[in-house]
Amino acid sequence: MPCLFSLGRTVATPGAVEALARNNQSAAEFLRRHQAGDWGDISEGDRHENELSVKNQLTILSVYRLRDETKIFVITEGDRSSTCILLPEEY
Secondary structure (H helix, E strand, C coil): CCCCCCCCEEEECHHHHHHHHHCCCCHHHHHHHHHHCCCECCCHHHHHHHHHHHHHCCCEEEEEECCCCCEEEEEECCCCCEEEEECHHHC
16 A cells, blocks of 8 residues: 555554454554555544645544444555544544
8 A cells, every 4th residue: 555644653552452352453554554555434524624734734534443333543644744543522
């Protein structure tokens, strides 16, 4: 998969780490999808916003569901200094 932007420093919240472990899933799979432009479970309008955000160095948000349907966010900062994996309630 192509990399559309840099992730910067990658971090995850305790809730996201626990949810990933509970589902035996790796953060890497979601980071790869995010970086390749597979934004997951977002609206068409948000997809368009993400495409503009890649070009204009703005914040990029992806939303994915784990095997048990737990929702996770992957957010890359506009300056590309960092990317965080977190649960919606930790946002």
